[in-house]
Structures are given as C-alpha cells and as structure tokens.
Amino acid sequence: MLQPVRGTKDLFGIEAVLYRKVVDTAYAVALRYNFQEIQTPIFEFSQVFQRTLGETSDVVSKEMYTFEDRGGESLTLRPEGTAPVVRAIISNGLTQSLPLKLFYSGAMFRYERPQKGRQRQFHQIGAELIGPKTPLADAEMIALGYEVLKALNLHSEVILNLNTLGDAESRTAYRTALVDFLQQYKNDLSSDSKDRLERNPLRILDSKDETDQKIIQSAPLFQDYLNDESKAYFNQVQRYLTDLNIPYIHNQKLVRGLDYYCHTAFEFVTTSLGAQGTVLAGGRYDGLMKQMGGPDASGIGWGSGIERLCLLLQEQATVVTASNLITIVPTSDAEEPFAFHLAQTLRAAGLYIDIGYSGNMSKRLKKASKNNSIAAIIIGADEIASNTAQVKFLNESRQETVPLSQLADFFNTYLS
C-alpha cells in the first residue's frame, strides 16, 4: 500500500480550498495592520531551536526532526516559526529597520504521536512584531489574531485565554515560591508533575490530574509575585482589550512551554477539537533576539495551526462558493475541435470555461450539472452552420440562441 508518511497528509478538494482560504484571509487581514510577508527556509541549523526553545522543553527533547547532512552539519526541520524569523532578522541586518511587522505561513514539523488536529507535518500562519516593548504592541497582536479568526467567522467558537508570565525577576521569584510550596507535597504529586517539578514547575499549574489540582488550590498565586512594572504592563494590555471589546478570560494557570516567553501569554481555545483545542497562541519574547546574538530587541508574536482552523471551518459547514463556471457541450465528437477553439476564445475574454468531454449529449450535459456550471453552451452541427450557440441556464430552465460573436459579451453582461 502506498501510504503517506505517518502524520502527513495529502490536501485536495474541499480541504485544499479551505487551506487557501485560511492563508489568504489571514494575510489580507495582516496587510491592514501593515505586516509584510517573510519566508524562511524549512530547516535551520539545529542550534537555532536548541538554544532558544529550551533544552528541557518537549519540543527540543523529543519532538524535533533533526538529521545530519552530508557535510556533517546538524540540521532541524523547523518545529515553530518564531526562532527562524528572529534568526532571519539578525542574518539580514534587519535589526536596523525596527520595528518590523512580519507575517508568514508554511510547514512545521514535530515528531509526535498524531491525533485529530495534530500532525507531524502541519502548517501555521504566524505574525511577529519586533521592536516596540509597549502594551500597545501586545494588544495589537492579540487584536490581529482576533480579527483573523473573525474574518474566518470563527471568533464565536473560541475563547481568548490571557495571562502574564511577568518579567524575568517576577518569574524567578514566583518559581522559587512555587517550588518551595510544592516540595512539601512532592510525594502526592502525579508522576508527570514530579518530573515537571524539576523541568518546568509552572506547568504543574495546569495539570489535569485531580490530586495535583487540589494541591494547586492553595499554592501561591503568580499575581502576588509580579513586580509593579509587570503588573502595570499587564493591566494596560487588559485595558486595551476591554476598550476594543475583545472578550477574554484571565487564566492564571496559562503557562507556555517554550523558554523564551515572558509577560503577555495568550491562547485562543476551542472546545470542539478534543484535546487539541488551542487554535491560535503566542506571547512576548523579550530576551530571544539578544540570546540569539542580536541586539536587545523585544518582540511578540503568535502562531496558528492552519489544519485546526480548517477543521473548525468544516464543522461549521462552510458553503463552497460557486464560481461562475460555464461548460461548453459539443453534441458529439465531431464538434469537439470547434468547441475547444471556442473555449479558448471565451477564456481569453475572462470567462471560466470547462468542456463536457465524452459520451452522448445527455452525458455531457449531466457533467455540466455536476461541475456546478451556471450555464451550458451547446454546440452542434446546426449551431456551427448558423454561427450561433444554444445557451442553456442550468438552474433556470431557460435557453436562448446567441450568435457566437456575441457570446463573450453576452456572459460578461449577464455576470456583471
């Protein structure tokens, strides 16, 4: 059996249509915010991800497609979009032209067990705003995400979860307090959480284990450890969102898995995709650029899974928009050359033309119905002799004779 590689998928038909719709819609919205497109290579030196995402993160420790090329370099298929974009900014000296607003779409790769809404090769749209460190930037990025979802008519299916991870100082203070607190319950924690206590204690906050949750209830709260600056920053972001009427919930347990995040973190989440409910997510990453060897510029960005968006679009039964297709129906094989020539002429005039290929006339008309044509142009010996065509409107049960020379104008007028 010729199977595609595990966790990969062929895209065609309605799925391909939806995929394109998502990308085109998102880019059109991003353009209104003055985002420019960027395309980075599909793979990078492994260091790009290892150094930035955090050695203990799941992505780096078990999910990367890493391989050695023939020159002995360790390369990795990109598991996410932010690190390559930041690398590209440094590589190309774009740090001279901050602020930058960049939009991308493309394939990402993670070696995971596939599930609904989770593939090994998946595709993201994403946006990064690099330079300004102001709550306005955070709010603008969230607004962009919201507007993209809105343009796809998905905003009502999704809830914005918002949190702050504070600056480095606040986070370190809280982390210490949390670990101190959890140490006393160490033996009661789930095995996953015991592990997390070492690697990423904040993650324990959103554990699904019941016992963990009970313990967490009396744990110290992040907001009590935020310094004034972090608090003020987050308050301002919230004020902007409220002012823009973007609904959200402050989810104090929202933690993001990658090392480079700080301050604002957000996820648009749906309940209708099972365990993979996160549809568009991101956050602020102030230390990333410097960590990668660039200047100390801050940034905020998000990524969104195109496949997940498409699943949601399918669930709400999106209607395929009928194009204005017209099918030319030769009454027999003898009229095919003439019909082909006519098709080319009409296409050149800007019309969408298909040809009914084989069988008797009945079959050819049937095909014109099936491909959703608005009309059939019937060409037989009589029509050729009289330089006319029979135009049959397929959803109006109406038919009229039109001179061949006027066909293009006839349809262009009809469709306008």
Added chain:
RNA sequence: GCGGGUGUAGCUCAGUUGGUUAGAGCGCAAGAUUGUGGCUCUUGAGGCCGUCGGUUCGAUCCCGAUCACUCGCCCCA
C-alpha cells in the same frame, strides 16, 4: 514516549460459528435517449478483507507481530 479502540470496494458499512466465484448503498463508467442536465431503469468496472508470520487439510475470520488511523495522557498549533 505511555494507555485504549479500529482496519473488508473511491466513500459509508454488512458478512463469513474457519470451507469453491466476499456483499449492499452511495459514487464512478456505459446504455435506455440518432440534439437537451437534476428523476428513473438496465448493465458494467472496481477488493491480495491493512501488511507479515503462526495454528490448520484449508484463514478475510483464530493467535502473534507490525504498520496506519482514532480517542485519551504528555505536549502543543
């Protein structure tokens, strides 16, 4: 990476308590219709019953492994 479920036609699914040529509906193709689609009727094509191995005189069916899909965990988009 861990645990559960499922694999029969392009799609949705029957079925065989182990026994010649494995079924239906939809879809596809041809015809009924020598120039008129959606409805109807007739006919046809299409399956190594996911793959490999074991048990058996004989396996699509029982057993094992493997692969894929799926649900949950982990994690994320």
